[in-house]
Amino acid sequence: xxxPKKRILISAFLTxxxxxxxxxxxxxxxxSNKLLLTGGxxxxxxxxxxxxxxxxxxxxxxTNNEVGGNIHYTYVKSNDFKLDSYGFTLGLFDRVEFSVAQxxxxxGQLRNKVTAGLGADAIGRDTLDQIIVGLKVRVFGEAVLDxxxxxxxxAVGLQYKENQDNExxxxxxxxxxxxxxxxxxxxxxxLLLDKNLLLNGTLRFTKANQFGLLGxxxxxxxxxxxxxxxxxxxxLSKKLAIGAEYRMKPNNLRSPANAAxxxxxxxxxxxxxxxxxxxxxxxxxxxxALTAAYVYLGNIATVDAVGADYGKQEAVYLSAQxxx
Amino acid sequence: MYSKINISFTTFLALVTLTLVSxxxxxxxxxxxxxxxxxxxxxxxTFEAFGGKEGLVKIMDDxxxxxxxxxxTKPFFDNNKQAFIKAMLVEQMCELMNGGCKYPGRDMKSxxxxxxxxxxxFNALVEQFQFAMDKHNVPFSAQNKLLAKLAPMYRxxxxxxxxxxxxxxxxx
Numbered sequence: 001x002x003x004p005k006k007r008i009l010i011s012a013f014l015t016x017x018x019x020x021x022x023x024x025x026x027x028x029x030x031x032s033n034k035l036l037l038t039g040g041x042x043x044x045x046x047x048x049x050x051x052x053x054x055x056x057x058x059x060x061x062x063t064n065n066e067v068g069g070n071i072h073y074t075y076v077k078s079n080d081f082k083l084d085s086y087g088f089t090l091g092l093f094d095r096v097e098f099s100v101a102q103x104x105x106x107x108g109q110l111r112n113k114v115t116a117g118l119g120a121d122a123i124g125r126d127t128l129d130q131i132i133v134g135l136k137v138r139v140f141g142e143a144v145l146d147x148x149x150x151x152x153x154x155a156v157g158l159q160y161k162e163n164q165d166n167e168x169x170x171x172x173x174x175x176x177x178x179x180x181x182x183x184x185x186x187x188x189x190x191l192l193l194d195k196n197l198l199l200n201g202t203l204r205f206t207k208a209n210q211f212g213l214l215g216x217x218x219x220x221x222x223x224x225x226x227x228x229x230x231x232x233x234x235x236l237s238k239k240l241a242i243g244a245e246y247r248m249k250p251n252n253l254r255s256p257a258n259a260a261x262x263x264x265x266x267x268x269x270x271x272x273x274x275x276x277x278x279x280x281x282x283x284x285x286x287x288x289a290l291t292a293a294y295v296y297l298g299n300i301a302t303v304d305a306v307g308a309d310y311g312k313q314e315a316v317y318l319s320a321q322x323x324x
Numbered sequence: 325m326y327s328k329i330n331i332s333f334t335t336f337l338a339l340v341t342l343t344l345v346s347x348x349x350x351x352x353x354x355x356x357x358x359x360x361x362x363x364x365x366x367x368x369x370t371f372e373a374f375g376g377k378e379g380l381v382k383i384m385d386d387x388x389x390x391x392x393x394x395x396x397t398k399p400f401f402d403n404n405k406q407a408f409i410k411a412m413l414v415e416q417m418c419e420l421m422n423g424g425c426k427y428p429g430r431d432m433k434s435x436x437x438x439x440x441x442x443x444x445x446f447n448a449l450v451e452q453f454q455f456a457m458d459k460h461n462v463p464f465s466a467q468n469k470l471l472a473k474l475a476p477m478y479r480x481x482x483x484x485x486x487x488x489x490x491x492x493x494x495x496x
Binding site: 030034035063066146147149193194196236237238 | 396475486
């Protein structure tokens with residue numbers, strides 16, 4: 001079901017990260033000299049940021065003279081769905097960030113309800129998968145050290161997303177216009193050091209439905225729309241931050257099946273809502289970061305007729321990363 | 325009528341006062357040591373959180389021990405200038421925290437001119453300073469208030485993106 005190549009890519013990276021970490025422990029290699037937590041954590045799409053939002057920080061602990069990187073695993077469990085995401089982030093000289101994330105979105109519960117209600121397996125799969133390849137470039141600014149100005153660190157980035165269940169997401173049930181898309185964003189991050197406060201604003205242009213898990217574009221809308229994402233984090237110590245994020249999401253989908261099969265009644269409701277989270281991030285050392293969050297995702301897919309009243313998804317978000 | 329005149333007179337008085345006082349205020353602001361590297365804080369809460377000058381002296385003692393132990397900063401501080409550097413740091417931090425001191429030392433650019441500091445060395449020093457402040461129970465928010473005054477100095481202290489070069493190895 002998943003192209004093995006991608007698994008190989010990720011495990012190869014894991015091996016090299018672990019060997020580099022072992023190397024750094026006994027060698028004089030300059031490594032991991034960024035200050036604790038100032039590389040952010042892996043957000044849900046693999047870029048360095050908060051939980052939901054990419055920040056202008058470059059991932060990993062490499063300074064302008066070093067390379068940094070990490071691997072992450074993220075688990076999101078909402079009332080009726082589940083998401084697993086794993087991947088890696090590579091930071092080059094505090095200038096360029098490259099990331100890959102593989103996401104598996106578990107829709108088994110919805111599938112069972114629909115199958116029982118209709119007497120037919122209309123969904124035909126338990127997961128929707130996608131791979132996300134990200135690139136970010138710091139344009140200017142120094143988010144941490146420029147403590148005497150309001151000038152933030154600014155980065156531009158893109159996330160190429162390829163859904164691996166194109167048959168289903170482009171079917172009459174979902175009606176996505178494409179199985180792949182590229183999000184483009186600009187992010188500004190500022191650490192107000194004397195106030196222990198980190199602020200971030202990201203403007204993203206995207207067609208992605210539910211991050212891309214339900215494809216790109218739809219019957220309601222198929223154009224790139226600007227979406228604002230904001231984060232605030234308060235530092236309780238060098239190792240511990242708490243924060244909140246808000247992420248606007250597009251609302252592109254209208255199931256073609258509603259008109260074709262149900263006379264226009266909204267039997268399959270794919271209305272998409274904005275998301276927000278409240279998080280705590282803990283980095284006991286530069287090699288480990290743990291993030292826990294409450295995430296509100298709103299509606300993803302509701303089919304009231306079969307008892308799948310899934311309108312308000314609230315989720316637990318747990319993420320761990322190791323790296324240097 | 326009377327009140328209108330009164331208001332304009334008050335306004336006039338305020339303007340005159342401002343005109344006379346402004347240059348004096350500007351002068352007051354500029355009275356910090358010219359080589360301090362940043363403007364001092366307004367209140368003295370942070371200075372008190374550091375335990376005053378006495379606290380600063382103890383923190384700098386441990387800071388220097390950490391700097392010499394850390395292989396990233398050792399080459400810069402493992403020399404016969406330790407006592408002098410500590411004394412200068414105490415005066416500089418004390419004045420930055422509005423503790424009533426006058427930093428008598430050189431500016432940050434010329435005091436780092438005979439070495440090459442990169443980001444690794446700069447951040448390593450920040451980490452050692454954090455360890456020393458932690459050891460002396462300086463609250464995190466007070467630490468960051470001082471670090472916010474120091475961090476922008478990276479612009480003149482850092483002079484290379486390549487390998488760091490300690491003071492002994494550069495002819496001045």
